[in-house]
Amino acid sequence: VAKETATSLPEDSPVLQMFKIAAHKLNDRQDRHERLVKLSRDVTIESKRIIFLLHSAITKTSAEKSIHEAKERLQKLIQGPLKGIGLELENSPAHLHSRAVTPGFQEFIEARMFCSFMENKLLITWPEVQKELEYKEEDRTVITMVPQLDYMLGLADLTGELMRKAINSISSGDSEECFDSCQAVRDLYTGYLGIFGTGKELARKLSTTRNNVFKVESAVYALRVRGGEAPPTLLLAAKPDWERNDHSDDEGFF
Amino acid sequence: VAKETATSLPEDSPVLQMFKIAAHKLNDRQDRHERLVKLSRDVTIESKRIIFLLHSAITKTSAEKSIHEAKERLQKLIQGPLKGIGLELENSPAHLHSRAVTPGFQEFIEARMFCSFMENKLLITWPEVQKELEYKEEDRTVITMVPQLDYMLGLADLTGELMRKAINSISSGDSEECFDSCQAVRDLYTGYLGIFGTGKELARKLSTTRNNVFKVESAVYALRVRGGEAPPTLLLAAKPDWERNDHSDDEGFF
Amino acid sequence: MSSNHIINTIFGEFQKNLDQEQEIREVIRNICKDVDQISRETTTVLQVIHHDETAIPAACLKARELFEKANVGYNKLKEVVPSGDYYKYQDHWRYMTQRYCYLISLTIWLEKGLLATHETVAAILGISAEEQKEGFHLDIEEYLVGLLHLCTELARLAVNSVTHGDYNKPQQISKFVMELNAGFRLLNLKNDHLRKRFDALKYDVKKIEEVVYDLSIRGLLPKTENA
Amino acid sequence: MSSNHIINTIFGEFQKNLDQEQEIREVIRNICKDVDQISRETTTVLQVIHHDETAIPAACLKARELFEKANVGYNKLKEVVPSGDYYKYQDHWRYMTQRYCYLISLTIWLEKGLLATHETVAAILGISAEEQKEGFHLDIEEYLVGLLHLCTELARLAVNSVTHGDYNKPQQISKFVMELNAGFRLLNLKNDHLRKRFDALKYDVKKIEEVVYDLSIRGLLPKTENA
Amino acid sequence: MSSNHIINTIFGEFQKNLDQEQEIREVIRNICKDVDQISRETTTVLQVIHHDETAIPAACLKARELFEKANVGYNKLKEVVPSGDYYKYQDHWRYMTQRYCYLISLTIWLEKGLLATHETVAAILGISAEEQKEGFHLDIEEYLVGLLHLCTELARLAVNSVTHGDYNKPQQISKFVMELNAGFRLLNLKNDHLRKRFDALKYDVKKIEEVVYDLSIRGLLPKTENA
Amino acid sequence: MSSNHIINTIFGEFQKNLDQEQEIREVIRNICKDVDQISRETTTVLQVIHHDETAIPAACLKARELFEKANVGYNKLKEVVPSGDYYKYQDHWRYMTQRYCYLISLTIWLEKGLLATHETVAAILGISAEEQKEGFHLDIEEYLVGLLHLCTELARLAVNSVTHGDYNKPQQISKFVMELNAGFRLLNLKNDHLRKRFDALKYDVKKIEEVVYDLSIRGLLPKTENA
Amino acid sequence: MSSNHIINTIFGEFQKNLDQEQEIREVIRNICKDVDQISRETTTVLQVIHHDETAIPAACLKARELFEKANVGYNKLKEVVPSGDYYKYQDHWRYMTQRYCYLISLTIWLEKGLLATHETVAAILGISAEEQKEGFHLDIEEYLVGLLHLCTELARLAVNSVTHGDYNKPQQISKFVMELNAGFRLLNLKNDHLRKRFDALKYDVKKIEEVVYDLSIRGLLPKTENA
Amino acid sequence: MSSNHIINTIFGEFQKNLDQEQEIREVIRNICKDVDQISRETTTVLQVIHHDETAIPAACLKARELFEKANVGYNKLKEVVPSGDYYKYQDHWRYMTQRYCYLISLTIWLEKGLLATHETVAAILGISAEEQKEGFHLDIEEYLVGLLHLCTELARLAVNSVTHGDYNKPQQISKFVMELNAGFRLLNLKNDHLRKRFDALKYDVKKIEEVVYDLSIRGLLPKTENA
Numbered sequence A, B: 001v002a003k004e005t006a007t008s009l010p011e012d013s014p015v016l017q018m019f020k021i022a023a024h025k026l027n028d029r030q031d032r033h034e035r036l037v038k039l040s041r042d043v044t045i046e047s048k049r050i051i052f053l054l055h056s057a058i059t060k061t062s063a064e065k066s067i068h069e070a071k072e073r074l075q076k077l078i079q080g081p082l083k084g085i086g087l088e089l090e091n092s093p094a095h096l097h098s099r100a101v102t103p104g105f106q107e108f109i110e111a112r113m114f115c116s117f118m119e120n121k122l123l124i125t126w127p128e129v130q131k132e133l134e135y136k137e138e139d140r141t142v143i144t145m146v147p148q149l150d151y152m153l154g155l156a157d158l159t160g161e162l163m164r165k166a167i168n169s170i171s172s173g174d175s176e177e178c179f180d181s182c183q184a185v186r187d188l189y190t191g192y193l194g195i196f197g198t199g200k201e202l203a204r205k206l207s208t209t210r211n212n213v214f215k216v217e218s219a220v221y222a223l224r225v226r227g228g229e230a231p232p233t234l235l236l237a238a239k240p241d242w243e244r245n246d247h248s249d250d251e252g253f254f
Numbered sequence C, D, E, F, G, H: 001m002s003s004n005h006i007i008n009t010i011f012g013e014f015q016k017n018l019d020q021e022q023e024i025r026e027v028i029r030n031i032c033k034d035v036d037q038i039s040r041e042t043t044t045v046l047q048v049i050h051h052d053e054t055a056i057p058a059a060c061l062k063a064r065e066l067f068e069k070a071n072v073g074y075n076k077l078k079e080v081v082p083s084g085d086y087y088k089y090q091d092h093w094r095y096m097t098q099r100y101c102y103l104i105s106l107t108i109w110l111e112k113g114l115l116a117t118h119e120t121v122a123a124i125l126g127i128s129a130e131e132q133k134e135g136f137h138l139d140i141e142e143y144l145v146g147l148l149h150l151c152t153e154l155a156r157l158a159v160n161s162v163t164h165g166d167y168n169k170p171q172q173i174s175k176f177v178m179e180l181n182a183g184f185r186l187l188n189l190k191n192d193h194l195r196k197r198f199d200a201l202k203y204d205v206k207k208i209e210e211v212v213y214d215l216s217i218r219g220l221l222p223k224t225e226n227a
């Protein structure tokens, strides 16, 4: 029986026609998903490299240089693969492909925020980031929508980079920067502590954030307890050269 | 102290020079790895689609057509992304990037073998597959090396496709094809049972293979136990039309 | 300090949005609970087809009434779900929608022996069939999963209709499911739920073929068949 | 049947290759066991630097002797590992090689206060420094991990040398490790072992700075410094 | 120190609680071990229904005796578990109680072809059927899980009774299980385990329908059937 | 049909139970959501202790206000949870209650440097401290987990207070945590979560001891110490 | 130094022990590798039963030859494993021994249709069946796991023998497995792995019962059956 | 039936074995519970060394008394565990034995500043130090793990003794732990747990070196030192 049905099946039956359309739709989805995965990987890798670049500077001048370079490279990301994601999703539902793009978005947020913090000690808000991802085309505006959750997840990762930066700045003798980073990590941790009703992902990152707080506070403690041995004024006098250096260097930034 | 060291660090110190070279090497590796991951994903998706194409045929003629199309698409894979992998790895150690390419290789093997089995009931050996992945360039021969383990892993997955094909062929009334596929699954299972000293991956696939054997044997059993109700000869007489059809159709293939 | 102020803004905004989202979810959950209950009722109504052929038309009518109630519910959903967030909240109605696709396509098959198209099913639920960037629609994947449920139910019906002496239906079912089977084989499926569900289709097809074969060797197949 | 014959060939070939691979692994394991034992001995020999500064030259000499033995072992490995399979068997010698990179760079630093280059370390082990498609070499990642071990050991040495009254070494160590630190910051690391190891470098750097600071506020730093 | 004294009091108190709880658990464990053993014996006794129809009445009698022993055990449990702590220790007897619900409802079905009610099962075990009245009771969820086990066992019995030439039972089973199935369909289940167990009921239903189908197509169904 | 009627009764009854339970859970969930939100607010409020010592009294006052709100919430819970069902629904408030135990004991320590007893914490939340007397109570396990949280937070506070130049607090914390540590050591814990949490206490102890050490060796410890 | 001397003695002694144990393990590993390979060969040899009934006697003969080789291997093991250390090294041969229990009991069933006793299996492997008498023995747990493997393989054989037109075997298998099933039901299992394996036995039983059912309803069961 | 009889014998036999083993485990568990409680008490007794140096001799005396009680417990174990089954039940006392090795070696170090040998520890527990002679013995691995615990505790003691103004102990500890460290370095460890535990020793070493450093740079080290 089956055999007959099979053989007698007209190629152009409405049912087969319907399935051909369905096949086309599903293929489109898959192809788009695949392109988005690739774009997201590009964003992830370059964002990680930008973060490393920002850590690489040891002196103030080299920091300035690397911030400048980081900003350029972030721009290239924004105009390149991130715009590509926006174009891909222009006519398709964003959340359908959220799993494809979330790693890239999170890493980009981390890099973007770290660069901003390095530059002027300030973070930028979600709407501000969102605005940077608007593209004026001839006839229309394309927007790459970053979900707020991705923004918050990227921000949680940022505490790790701030912790690294804080400890690194101790060993380069820059204690003020260390305190600033420490306080930023603490404030972010307090922020996350107050949030409720989030999903598992953010809850998981909270414990990493907690560890980052512990690490950075221990580092600041070590900095203080060494300094506590002699009275602060005495201490200042004991190493006047580079304390003064510090201030003159810093002026360029504040 | 650190501050001074940092500031006095000459940009062109031999140590920094050495690290710049190291950075270059590591970046090369990462970039190559990334390109390989992308090529591998392309291979995986297209291979999966080829397998679906091979399942899609219901009649003998459409099977012939889809095998033809599958062969063409396999060729495109071989000349496209698979060659790309070979070129990427031409001057680099293959095993360094094996994790990047193994999913693609396995899925390609599965598709390649399934196509071969559909065409003439034969599997092809590892050296034969390997030979198909040799490319004569003007001045040299490029080879895409597929590790034998990937070949064996892909072959284990093949039992799943053969099982599907066997059960599908029952409902399209093609019992001979069903028996052939069943026996192939059984032989492969027996083969894997006899192998020792393999890693975890293959051991994990063995249990899937075992399930495939159970499924295909149950299907063949059902086919027989229905046929067993009437004497075989009587049975043949009862459905002469399509049994005859079968044979004439089959001739085109054996 | 300015930095602290920004951080406060960030978390305040986030909490506000989280709260809004929770509220929307609550509303969605409540709507879905009702609509889901209707789908369960419809399932029970249509169970009769396995014991009593004569009750089928009445069951279809009842089902149609229930679909109209469901339609109202889906309209509420459409209003509540923010444009563009269909896939964000999809999990709330995914299984329910698959069940409706199955129930509607079963009803239509029982009524007319035809396949309910994606558009038809969407229309009965009162939503769009087109996947768009914005808006509530009937996702094609749910529709296809629904059709696979249908095949399973029809395989069961083939068995039970023979038990009740109806030797026509199995063949009708066979033809219908074979065509669907051929259709499904045209799709490239990922390793997801739909794929797994599709993988089981072959067993339904096999079962139906066995029933038809049982009838055929006993000469119980109606005449028109066999060409 | 031909199909069965092919299957037999496939599995026979595979088993043969598996057996060969097992054999190679056995040989590698045995070589590595010996070479690893030498590395452990060298580690013990060099431990003296933390208690007794005067014993350092002798320890370095002894270490050099042991490196020559290790060199012989690496030459055996080079012969045994099939060309092109370096990364297939890498796990057998990975940690051991990292330890040698650490031991050799420590010895050379103790001898001359200089950084042992990738080429130098490779030469002492008697293997190539170049990653090639074929052949046994000193992978750059193992070399870098070795340098990170070195930094940790030098941080410990800074502490202990002060305990033993040597106020020179901490500053020398500080300069050396700072430069390495600057170097490592130029690398783009993935989320792997090297990255994790590098992440700990900042604590070594911090510790060394604290020692130097302790000396500086007590006026115990030698004069030449401070420019 | 006063503060130390407070701490000692707190922790001493806690240790006492801890010890008491351990003791209760130990007692519960021992009772459950015995009662569980009886359930296992009953299971074995009732296995005979699959091979030998004539032995059923004797098996039911034997099962009834064993239920009386279990009743004694449950009475011990009731005494031991502090009122209000039913849910604290529930895990100790949960699976065992589900098994008893299954065994008792099977016995009663074999005896009279009827469904054992929640109250009946509870009465046989000598415990309350109502949650609120006393602490220890027969949770309705365990009862329902027991019924689902019963359906699975009856599906198996339908197969085996045909093998032994009893063509009546499958239909009787079919009617009974269909009714239960309809009952379960009315429920709006949230509970994870119960829901999952219920989802598996459809396989039992399908199996039973196929057995009836097999009898029907071969004209082996007793006459009275046909609706 | 009679059998059908029985089934309908059974399942109807069960659905009623099910609905009731769902309703209770819904109410509990809603209360817990609010109370949990208050706990989070309190957590945030008390974070200030790590960077601004002068703000501690105000933070404690604010915390006290929030505890009163929580007290209202716990009273609602007490009314809603049927006596005897404490352990059935316990998971809804377990973590939240642990957090309150931690927050209350932290507040009281900040205010008076004393350990909040089990009864005190229970009284602040407005619930019984004894398990047997009333259904709803403050389980001693949650209380102890809360104390372990407290120790971790105090270890952090020891570090941060030194950073802000307060050299008194570490010693005060050290004495307090050592006493708690000794208390915990007396327990013969079986409980998985509590045991694991307790095993981590040694890291807090070590951290605090090292802070006191750092102060001691630099002569920064206040005089009263009996070294 | 005396203290140093003590330490050297202790650690030297320990290294010796360590080396001895490593050596024993190496020897055990090598023996097990060979014996395991024989077991795999036997597995392969016996696979023929599923597609060629006529080849069974020859396969049994071949299996017997291989068991003799295995016997030699087990004798080597017996000599190598120090009495009293059976459980120390058990993991090396546990799975392999389970496989032999399965293979031997399968062979004996194929030859004579009987159950191979614990003593018989032990005798074929040349080891003691009693735990206490000698160190090395056939642990009864491995034996029982082997029997459970046997049941699974026989369920598969029941299916395949029908496919090849042998309608006798399923009934023979059914009787045999039912008896084993009854035996296992008597056990009060605690053991994790064995219990889990036993829980899967019910699927084999069901499979076999369905095969017998399929034959029975089609009148294909041989006469001797007492239906 | 004869076959049935065989099966009953086999399974009856096995159940007997199973029961015996369960009984033995129950007895072992009870003994270990008591002995473990004693070890916990000893741990608490010895905690005083971190706050009050003068209390050490009394604490050691008390510990000695408790060891005698433990000795009685180990003798019970020795009697209960069948010779040859040491490794079968080892998991019951493994951690407890490691703790005793730590406690005994700590006590002896406090009393005499010496390392307790394997034989000494075994003698105090009243069991053999040799694996082969009798079944029950003190496994050398547990002894070594105990020594590693000792090092961790001594690192903590170094910190705390400085806090209490004892500047002698850190150096004494340093010497002792360095020797142990050198001893461990000689071992070619394979064992997973022991190796991991040993890898953590370097953190203890580092901590101790830093304490000595802190004393040294402040001129607080007693004179005799300096080599």
Ligand SMILES: [Mn+2]
Pocket (backbone or CB within 6 Å): A110, A157, A158, A160, A161
């Ligand atoms: Mn990061």
Ligand SMILES: [Mn+2]
Pocket (backbone or CB within 6 Å): B110, B157, B158, B160, B161
């Ligand atoms: Mn596949």
